[in-house]
Amino acid sequence: MRPRRLRGQKMRDAFGREINYMRVSVTDRCNLRCCYCMPAGAEPASGEAMTGEEILRTAAAAAELGVTKLRFTGGEPLMRPDIVSLCRRAAAVPGIQEVCLTTNGTLLAAMATPLKEAGVRRVNVSLDTLAPEKFARITGGGSLSRVLDGIEAARSAGLRVKINTVLLGDFNAGDLPRLADLTRENDMDVRFIERMPMPRTEEALRPDACMTFREALALIPGLTPLPREGTAQMFRFAGARGRVGFISPMTCPFCGWCNRIRLTADGHIKPCLHTAPEIPIRGLDRAGMREALRRAILAKPEKRPCLSMEKFSEAARSMNRIGG
Ligand code: SAM
Ligand code: SF4
Secondary structure, three states, X not given: OOOEOOOXXXXXXXOOOEOOEEEXXXXXXXXXXXXXXXXXXXXXXXXXXXXXXXXXXXXXXXXXXXXXXXXXXXXXXXXXXXXXXHHHHHHOOOOOOEEEEEXXXXXXXXXXXXXXXXXXXXXXXXXXXXXXXXXXXXXXXOOHHHHHHHHHHHHHOOOEEEEEEEEOHHHOHHHHHHHHHHXXXXXXXXXXXXXXXXXXXXXXXXXXXXXXXXXHHHOOOOXXXXXXXXXXXXXXXXXXXXXXXXXXXXXXXXXXXXXXEEEOOOOEEEOOOOXXXXXXXXXOOHHHXXXXXXXHHHOOOOOOXXXXXXXXOOOOOOHHHHOO
């Protein structure tokens, strides 16, 4: 069976989901070492990252199949020297309507304006605490003030900013209300994400090192539910300018809302974050890439079982290589 895309129609997978979004890990390198993503001793960087040309060719092939939105992630995407021109050229690919980034924010202060000028409109910035020493501990020595400067610069440059916070159990439970409070005065969303045990370290499996979305919600009184937005369950404080979201890969899988495929740093299409199959696209011509992307879309599973401490992700890569 072929994924259906007739002229002027949406691209749908075998289960009728519209697939219009590709997340691209533009590098698996990172200048931080977050405990839940690249802990000491975790998988080292892989081989050669895709060139800009390879990424753009894949983006063009994906756009021909109905992808309208690209997100550059990593690793840390702002570590790529060509990231601004990559964004500019990706935004000009026919059919691509939106190019956005997920970043740790450490290099954002100097790059926010060039990124905005290159056509980026939104950035997601990862931020798990507002306490400088804790931030340094979570990230393996990162500087909170650099990230806060990056967020400020992005907002001043006219980029829409979303904050992503991983729920780290006891470690950042006390930070959640303060992070959520950022949405009261700022037109900015904060989203809390259940930690996934990827990589599967002893620390990641400790019950006190993770938290469910319901436990987190209970720590933030005063939120009113809003309609769901894609993979996130949304809430708002009365009168707040921004919103609070929860993404719950561990306790409430959102496969029914999945609209994406992923391109890994070394040029493999992943139909699903948590399943093993990967389809290589390096060295293919445009038609070959389209075919590979079609196969990937058809290989998307309808759903996967809930991840749990006992049932792990089947992905054979850590998040920095997949592009979280
Ligand atoms: N370096 C960038 C950053 O940190 O935003 C982009 C890459 S990072 C892999 C993308 C997102 O994945 C981040 O928001 C990060 O918090 C999230 N992430 C990484 N490992 C995770 C895990 N084990 N569970 C849940 N989210 C994770
Ligand atoms: Fe780097 Fe992002 Fe992974 Fe942290 S979450 S180690 S910043 S890739």
